[in-house]
Amino acid sequence: MRNLRVIAEEINTSAANYRMGQFQEIRRQIHGLSRVKARDIFTSQTIHDEWAFHSGGRKEIQFNIGFEGEQNEWFRYGLAFSLEPSHTLPDPLVLKPKALKLNEYLRQNQSELEDVRFWYYSNHQRSPTLPVIPIPEELIRIHTFLFWGKMTPRETTQPEEVLFLFDRLLDVYQYVEGNTPLRKRLAELHKGFQFKAGCSTKPESAVARSQAATKAIILRHNKLQAVLHSVLSQQYGEDNVGTENDTGRGSRVDLVVRASNKHLYYEIKTSPCIRTCLREAVAQLVEYSYWPGGNEAERLVVVSENPMTPDARRYLLTLRKRFHLPIYYQRLDLKSQTLGEPE
Numbered sequence: 001m002r003n004l005r006v007i008a009e010e011i012n013t014s015a016a017n018y019r020m021g022q023f024q025e026i027r028r029q030i031h032g033l034s035r036v037k038a039r040d041i042f043t044s045q046t047i048h049d050e051w052a053f054h055s056g057g058r059k060e061i062q063f064n065i066g067f068e069g070e071q072n073e074w075f076r077y078g079l080a081f082s083l084e085p086s087h088t089l090p091d092p093l094v095l096k097p098k099a100l101k102l103n104e105y106l107r108q109n110q111s112e113l114e115d116v117r118f119w120y121y122s123n124h125q126r127s128p129t130l131p132v133i134p135i136p137e138e139l140i141r142i143h144t145f146l147f148w149g150k151m152t153p154r155e156t157t158q159p160e161e162v163l164f165l166f167d168r169l170l171d172v173y174q175y176v177e178g179n180t181p182l183r184k185r186l187a188e189l190h191k192g193f194q195f196k197a198g199c200s201t202k203p204e205s206a207v208a209r210s211q212a213a214t215k216a217i218i219l220r221h222n223k224l225q226a227v228l229h230s231v232l233s234q235q236y237g238e239d240n241v242g243t244e245n246d247t248g249r250g251s252r253v254d255l256v257v258r259a260s261n262k263h264l265y266y267e268i269k270t271s272p273c274i275r276t277c278l279r280e281a282v283a284q285l286v287e288y289s290y291w292p293g294g295n296e297a298e299r300l301v302v303v304s305e306n307p308m309t310p311d312a313r314r315y316l317l318t319l320r321k322r323f324h325l326p327i328y329y330q331r332l333d334l335k336s337q338t339l340g341e342p343e
Contacts, residue, residue, distance in 0.1 A: 004049060004065070004066070008047050008065065011162050013159070014159040015041055019170055020163050024040070024041070024055065042065075043055040051064065052064070053080070058088050058089050063173070075153070077165060079147070080146060081099055082145050084143060099135055101175070102176050114132070116132050117150065120145060121147075122145075149165065199243045217270050225243055228255055241256070241257050241258075242255070247294055248293065256297075262297075263295060264299040277302060282302065285302070286325065288300075300328070
């Protein structure tokens, strides 16, 4: 089972492809530091057996990761205030003005973080998991740990999903720690989707430590994604095809094609059953395109290795005719690296 140090190092290594890759430089500028002690987000001094915070984060709102659950089976990631006294922070209530400043941000931008959750520990007792809300002032007290973020099963944690959220929360950090003006980001949510060309490099094979089946699915998905990117780049041009595009609403599209001023969304599934692929992918694609504040796509495409079946064809035709959803299916053949016509 992966320990926290392994996961933290995976996050550090992957950060170069994200805004968080420049996090320590951003910290240096905010706090007027002549230099930073480290370039990584997490260091050996801030990584512990069950939790870690960013280097320099003890006196700040901190990017925090850790294990939760009776058997440490869950992995949390997000922002936190630790109000536990320590040698480096004997009076943690000096953080109270920052906590109140965070409240200002949350009051203005709560809808931006609707997919994020809030919970806290007080005297080692965990609260229920709650929607993101301004902090009740009575919770800003010694021996309390306040957390805003997400949880995922420990063994399937991917550094990309952690960094994706960290990038979103970087605006929160910059407001709380710096002097940036408070902006109501809701007005920008319709512009939340930003097309980004390119294909993120991911492993396509690995020696599984555990949860072999889950890892095999992830690796298969990565391989399909790389091939799909290559095939569509030949058709539309490499500058018009991108993987893992941010919808601006807390989710990512497997692959997006930019065609003039319109976009095509592709969702990849690895199940050997086309019905299962459609069941899972259709819901995701509809959310990506039509959730309030999202970017409406011209076409929604489910991709898998399964051949089309008569029932699946009739199902998609019904969705297009009765509900006017522009949703299609294309089969990707890995051996020949070809993509079938939309059906």
